[in-house]
Amino acid sequence: MKKIILFFCTLSIGLLYSQKNNFDDFTCSPYYGNFNSAKLKFKQGSADFEILDSLIQKALAINSKPLSVDLFFSLKVYAKNCNRDRFISVSKMLILNGVNINIILNETPSCINKNTVKETLKNIISPARNNKIAKLLNEIHEDDKKSQSVLVGNNKREEINNKNYSKLIGIINQIKKWPGISVSNQDLNIYHVDISYDFTQALLHFNRAQIETLLPYLKEAIKNQDLSPYHFARIYDYYYIKKTGYESLEAIKKNTKELLGNTKQQLPGIISKQFYGIYKSDDRKTMYPPVIDPDKLSERREKICMIGEDLELD
Known part of the structure; x- marks a missing residue:
């Protein structure tokens, strides 16, 4: 029974992680x-x-x-x-x-x-001081910081996150692109993997569907040097961890439901993966959660103009 369950789990996860990144034809500036x-x-x-x-x-x-x-x-x-x-x-x-x-x-x-x-x-x-878009982005940033307070309940936090998303997508619909430095005249991120300085921090709290809507604009921003590849990778990894964790568990449940029947056998835990390896364990020595296809990690990083090696540059 355990071997059969393991087979289904492996099959499901393999199918899930085989999705292609569409940076294959991307040339770095x-x-x-x-x-x-x-x-x-x-x-x-x-x-x-x-x-x-x-x-x-x-x-x-x-x-x-x-x-x-x-x-x-x-x-x-x-x-x-x-x-x-x-x-x-x-x-x-x-x-x-x-x-x-x-x-x-x-x-x-x-x-x-x-x-x-x-x-x-x-x-x-x-020039960002009098830039209307920069002001809206700063509002998103401030509201996001408030939403992360321990005094804010889950429902209120979700309400704030959705409101921030609506503001951001409204800006994008207006300017037809990612609101990067070329339009906001503001870029406060001075470290490679730390996006806590400006509104992009809010993206870590958007749901998967919202991030998927924003991804094409984020990718285009990298091509136009309007977004740091490292900051894109941090956003994408956070999204990918949640996505793979949820989908792998759903796949496991689906493939093992008939086998388990009404037994009390426990399902395997959530299996999350990273794509670019931005997040580390507490000791900063290992990537955690683990990276999908680690042998192809440098290639994936280089495709979005990151340095292929795992360097602590800050």
Whole structure:
């Protein structure tokens, strides 16, 4: 009996996880390519700052509104190299993205005068301040944070999540694209896998059907350098964990119902999987939940312009 049940479970899960990712014909922009090369070299301890600077400048020349996660990496490179002019130049772009000046000042090394940086940046105003779409996205972010309070009940939380989704899809229907930095003039994400700085955090609390509606816009945003591949991967993995857990359990129930009959034998637990391996165990040493087809993980990551290796870049 156990062997038969195991066979059905394996068959169901195999069918479930065989779905294809439609990034097969996707070509990464040199923007991502140059930054990824620079990040790999920097992580591996490269001290050749001329090469790092060359890769960063090539990337910045491609995208008129670079992502804050890439700018923040650049800031660290120029801080380590004590390159004041480059450090200030990148700092200006971060301020224009809406990043708080204190974050930049905290990254200023002792070899660069902090007061000079502060004086240079203090009068720069982010265009997001008067951007209507940015204001709506910030409302979504604030409402999402409130919804996660322990004082908020499940029904109220679901109501807030649905309201946030309606606001977001309303924006998308209006502009016909993902509301990335190109339209909001705001990108507060400075770390690779942390989306808690802005409205994208709310996507982790949308239901599966809502995320599926948003996925085409998210994917298009990557192609247009309007969204970090790492942040897409975090959203997708969170969605995929819930999706595979639910569907695998439903498949197990369906295939074992007739075999189990009215016996009291316990069904196998929920089997969840990740697609890009963003989430880790508490010790940060292993990916948890486990990754589907781990031998193809690097290939999947590279198809969305992530670095294929599992690097802790922050």
